[in-house]
Amino acid sequence: MSPETTSRAFGLEEPAAPKRTRFEEFWRLFRRNRMALAGLVIFAFFFGSAVVGWVLTSGNRPLFDPALVRLQEKLRPPLATPQATSLKPEERPVGGRYLFGTDDLGRDVFARMLQGAWVSLTVGFVAVGISVAIGIFMGGLAGFYGDRRIRLEQLLVTAVLLAGASLLTAGWRASGAWMLVLGHAWLFWSISPWGIRCRKSLPAGLRFLRKNTLMVDTLIMRFVDIMLCFPSFFLILTVVALLPASIYNIMIVIGLTSWEGTARFVRAEFLSLREQDFVSAAKALGVGNLRVIFRHMVPNAIAPVLVSATLGVASAILTEAGLSFLGFGVPPPHATWGNILSDGKRFIFDAPWLTFIPGAAILIVVLSFNLFGEGLRDILNPRLRERQ
Amino acid sequence: MNVDAMNAPQEVVLSVEGLRVYFRNEEEVARAVDGVDFEVRRGETVCLVGESGCGKTVSALALLGLLPRPPGEIAGGRVRFCGDDLLDRDEEALQVVRGRRIGMVFQEPLTSLNPVFTIGEQIAEPLRVHLELPESQIRQRCLQLLHDVGIDSPEQRLAAYPHQLSGGQRQRAMIAMALACGPELIIADEPTTALDVTVQAQILSLMNRLQHAHDMSVLYITHDLGVVSQIADRVYVMYAGVIVETGAAQPVLRNPRHPYTRALLDSLPNRRKRGRRLYSIPGSVPHPAYKPAGCPFHPRCPRAIDACREHFPGMCVFDDGQVARCPVAAGRKLTDWCRS
Numbered sequence: 001m002s003p004e005t006t007s008r009a010f011g012l013e014e015p016a017a018p019k020r021t022r023f024e025e026f027w028r029l030f031r032r033n034r035m036a037l038a039g040l041v042i043f044a045f046f047f048g049s050a051v052v053g054w055v056l057t058s059g060n061r062p063l064f065d066p067a068l069v070r071l072q073e074k075l076r077p078p079l080a081t082p083q084a085t086s087l088k089p090e091e092r093p094v095g096g097r098y099l100f101g102t103d104d105l106g107r108d109v110f111a112r113m114l115q116g117a118w119v120s121l122t123v124g125f126v127a128v129g130i131s132v133a134i135g136i137f138m139g140g141l142a143g144f145y146g147d148r149r150i151r152l153e154q155l156l157v158t159a160v161l162l163a164g165a166s167l168l169t170a171g172w173r174a175s176g177a178w179m180l181v182l183g184h185a186w187l188f189w190s191i192s193p194w195g196i197r198c199r200k201s202l203p204a205g206l207r208f209l210r211k212n213t214l215m216v217d218t219l220i221m222r223f224v225d226i227m228l229c230f231p232s233f234f235l236i237l238t239v240v241a242l243l244p245a246s247i248y249n250i251m252i253v254i255g256l257t258s259w260e261g262t263a264r265f266v267r268a269e270f271l272s273l274r275e276q277d278f279v280s281a282a283k284a285l286g287v288g289n290l291r292v293i294f295r296h297m298v299p300n301a302i303a304p305v306l307v308s309a310t311l312g313v314a315s316a317i318l319t320e321a322g323l324s325f326l327g328f329g330v331p332p333p334h335a336t337w338g339n340i341l342s343d344g345k346r347f348i349f350d351a352p353w354l355t356f357i358p359g360a361a362i363l364i365v366v367l368s369f370n371l372f373g374e375g376l377r378d379i380l381n382p383r384l385r386e387r388q
Numbered sequence: 389m390n391v392d393a394m395n396a397p398q399e400v401v402l403s404v405e406g407l408r409v410y411f412r413n414e415e416e417v418a419r420a421v422d423g424v425d426f427e428v429r430r431g432e433t434v435c436l437v438g439e440s441g442c443g444k445t446v447s448a449l450a451l452l453g454l455l456p457r458p459p460g461e462i463a464g465g466r467v468r469f470c471g472d473d474l475l476d477r478d479e480e481a482l483q484v485v486r487g488r489r490i491g492m493v494f495q496e497p498l499t500s501l502n503p504v505f506t507i508g509e510q511i512a513e514p515l516r517v518h519l520e521l522p523e524s525q526i527r528q529r530c531l532q533l534l535h536d537v538g539i540d541s542p543e544q545r546l547a548a549y550p551h552q553l554s555g556g557q558r559q560r561a562m563i564a565m566a567l568a569c570g571p572e573l574i575i576a577d578e579p580t581t582a583l584d585v586t587v588q589a590q591i592l593s594l595m596n597r598l599q600h601a602h603d604m605s606v607l608y609i610t611h612d613l614g615v616v617s618q619i620a621d622r623v624y625v626m627y628a629g630v631i632v633e634t635g636a637a638q639p640v641l642r643n644p645r646h647p648y649t650r651a652l653l654d655s656l657p658n659r660r661k662r663g664r665r666l667y668s669i670p671g672s673v674p675h676p677a678y679k680p681a682g683c684p685f686h687p688r689c690p691r692a693i694d695a696c697r698e699h700f701p702g703m704c705v706f707d708d709g710q711v712a713r714c715p716v717a718a719g720r721k722l723t724d725w726c727r728s
Contacts, residue, residue: 147458277499283454284494285514285565286487288480299504 029379036375042368046361050121053114063094064111066335073098073106075351101353103343109357112335116358119336120317120365123251127316130255132309135262136298138220142263143270144293146217153209155219157186221267224260232257236319237328245331250323254316261308269301303380310373314366321362337362398429400468401573401605402451407465409443409450411676412458418676420446422629423465428573433599433606435616435637437652438626439673444609447626448575451475452490453482470572488518491566495578497558501550507534507561508546514568533564536601538594556587563595570602577609592619613656617641625649628674628684631703635710645712647689683713691716 031037056063070091073082078101082092093099093108100109164179202210236253243249273279274297282296323329324338332339337358344354409421421443428434436444449455451467451474467474469485477485486492494500501510511530515521521529527546534542537560550558559579566574576595580588596619599606608619616623620637625646633646644650654667671688674680680687686696693716703711704718712718 277494277496278502280449280454281492281494281500281562281565282502282513284452284486284492285517285568286483286485287513287517288483291517296502300502 026379030375033375033378035371036378039368039371039373039375042364043372046117046365046368047121049114050117054118057111057115057118061090062111064108064114066107066111066115067333068107068111070102070106073102074104075347075354076102076106077351078109078353078357100357101351103340103351103354104347109340109354112340113337113357113361115335116337116340117361119247119330119334120320120338120362123247123254123320123330123336124313124317126251127254127258127320128309128312130252131257131259131312132262132305134255135259136266136305138224138259139263139266139268140270140293140298142217142220143267144274144289144297146215146220146267146271148216149213150216150219151210152212152214153190153206155214156209157183157190160186217267220263224263227257228260230257233319233322236323237326240323240328245328247330247334250320250329254319258312258316261312262305265304265308266301269304270297273297273300304377307373307377307380310369310376314369314373317362317369318366321358398431400427401430401470402607403427403466403468404447404451405466405468407447407450407467408463409446409455409460410463411460416677419629419679420460420676421450422679424626424629424631426624426631426634428605428607430572430605431599431603432621433596433608433619435620435623436607436609436626437611437613437616437623439611441673441676442626443629443676444611444626445577448492448577448607448609452486452492452575453477453479454486484518487514487566487571488569489571489573491569491571491574493559493562493566493574493576493579496582497555497562497579498550498582500562501558503550506547506549507553510550511546511561511564511568514565518569529568530564533568534561536567536598537561537564538590539564555583556590559583559587559591560594563591563598567598567602571604573605573607574599575607575609578611579608580615581610581612588615595619613641613652625652628679629676630684630713632685632714633710633712639708639710643710645706645710645717646685646714647691647717648685649712651688651690 030040053064057066068091070082070087072086076082076098078099080098080101081096082098093110098108098110100113103109103112160179161183164176164181164183167176167179170176236257239253239257240250243253279292279296282292287296320329320336321338321341324336325342327339327342329338330336340358341355341362344351344358348355404424404426407421407424408419411418411420424443424447426434426436436447438444446455446460450460450462451469453474455462462475465475469490474482474485501507508527508530511533512526515526515529530546531542534545539545539557539560545553545557545561550561553561559582562579574595579595580591583591592615595606598604606619608615610616616637623634623637623640624631625633625640625648627648633640633644633649640649641653644653648669651667651669655669657666669688674684674687680697681700682698683689683692683696683701686692689696691714696716701713701715703713704715704720705711706718
């Protein structure tokens with residue numbers, strides 16, 4: 001007799017674990033963490049105003065026009081009413097007041113802040129999206145296929161092919177084409193029966209490339225170490241100075257230089273998840289490797305990634321603001337918090353609100369993100385949860 | 389116990405011949421499985437018994453191609469499943485067999501279930517991977533499976549996460565996953581070790597019932613001789629990577645021929661031994677990299693003679709059809725000792 005029939009026969013309630021879903025459990029813990037909750041609320045507020053700001057400041061005749069120059073109204077303090085009578089009706093600020101004052105060209109700082117909020121948050125999210133995608137991919141590769149080996153020869157051929165392709169796109173046609181031809185010839189030779197036959201009689205250098213292998217894990221993780229050796233802000237600065245200034249380039253460059261932490265996290269998680277029983281169980285059910293990785297392992301490894309991504313958003317916003325402050329960021333007609341700050345620093349004693357307002361906005365957003373991220377980490381990591 | 393099934397000659401579902409699995413590192417080679425032969429016929433329950441580390445689980449993983457390679461390697465042998473060789477197959481061809489034709493139940497139901505998915509999603513996984521069914525049928529089948537393995541109110545359980553179920557329910561869910569595609573063979577790797585005795589009895593009777601209902605064969609890996617006596621049709625006793633004794637379950641348990649099997653049975657507590665000190669086998673299992681020469685059991689064997697130290701014993705057939713790897717017990721001459 002099964003236990004169910006007995007319990008039913010005696011009218012007993014079957015013992016069951018608390019019927020909470022993971023999300024409910026998570027939310028219950030999260031609500032207890034006041035700081036994290038505050039971070040989330042502040043962030044939600046900024047996110048909302050960024051979306052609203054994007055709607056209100058774009059289009060042909062926006063409600064708040066961040067690019068509207070009123071030279072006669074320059075450097076007005078916050079909450080000032082427009083004085084000049086020469087203003088056309090459509091140049092008057094909404095509500096009859098400059099909420100955050102005006103800058104040295106008489107542009108409405110509130111409108112510019114709204115536009116900048118959208119830019120800052122998009123840069124933050126897209127850059128982190130890129131870095132997390134690369135980080136999960138590289139870390140997953142190192143963690144799951146880490147003990148596979150690559151022959152030095154294969155590495156070299158790949159390098160030659162890549163170099164050829166990039167030379168071609170960069171405009172050095174002849175050398176690029178030569179590299180590509182060389183790479184392909186090598187590839188064909190090494191898999192052709194003739195190439196396999198004379199494996200023994202190769203010169204020492206070639207035989208070295210053939211015989212020696214490198215672990216995928218070593219390859220990727222040492223590359224991560226190399227990337228971490230560069231002071232990343234200066235690396236970004238260099239790349240941005242070389243590339244044409246655009247908001248997309250900035251997102252991509254920040255994304256490409258900040259994936260190392262995620263890769264390390266994901267690798268570490270994968271190394272331990274790979275040995276878990278449920279992964280062998282999934283394999284024993286005939287699930288393929290890719291499905292095991294993306295359906296069974298990534299959802300389990302995502303918690304620390306989420307935390308580092310949240311903290312990453314804060315640092316990406318800071319990096320973008322720093323770049324814009326130094327004049328390497330988003331090009332001028334677009335307002336970002338960084339370049340409002342940078343424009344305002346010349347008038348720091350005459351018009352302190354020009355530096356104070358974007359500075360405070362950056363501070364608050366970054367702080368809220370850090371609080372939220374720390375809260376997430378406390379909740380998602382059971383070992384830290386015990387302390388509370 | 390299925391007595392009719394034992395007498396009639398039957399189709400062999402799984403046959404393993406001379407399987408060797410080695411684990412290699414820089415300094416040493418651990419011969420975890422060192423030439424193992426066994427077979428499972430249709431509809432029968434075969435138990436693979438032995439101490440921890442004797443190579444039971446490794447054999448099971450190796451025949452499904454689940455061994456981590458490296459460090460593991462299959463150094464020899466053949467695994468035939470319904471006629472075709474499993475060791476020859478590449479990964480993709482193996483995936484078609486795993487889960488669909490051979491189901492596997494693991495030891496720890498809690499860690500073998502993915503904590504982030506509901507039971508329903510996990511039972512649906514093999515169905516999604518192997519059978520191209522519409523979503524509604526998948527749900528139907530999941531409900532049916534949960535019902536089959538005796539989980540009540542299946543609709544609610546489908547949406548439950550592993551941590552919301554009790555240990556027995558989890559193992560039932562694991563069995564449902566293994567059954568999902570209607571396999572011909574189920575490999576159960578100590579499925580009741582993590583459960584308490586009453587739940588263990590329920591799970592065993594459940595497996596027995598399902599086996600007859602679906603006409604499956606079961607390869608049951610365990611170290612628990614009590615379980616063997618409850619469910620096995622035939623039994624293979626393993627020691628240090630080799631099979632030391634085999635035969636129909638009841639004769640082997642009642643009248644063990646190999647000194648190791650006898651010692652195992654002697655170290656079980658029972659009513660007649662009440663008040664006496666329980667027997668324990670002296671020494672410990674040899675490290676798989678440093679097995680003694682000759683019979684692997686000779687340092688611990690009460691009946692060992694000089695020849696045991698030098699010659700690896702072959703399988704000896706006893707008068708009543710039982711087979712054990714002990715020429716001393718069989719009273720053979722030294723000349724018959726060479727490996728068969």
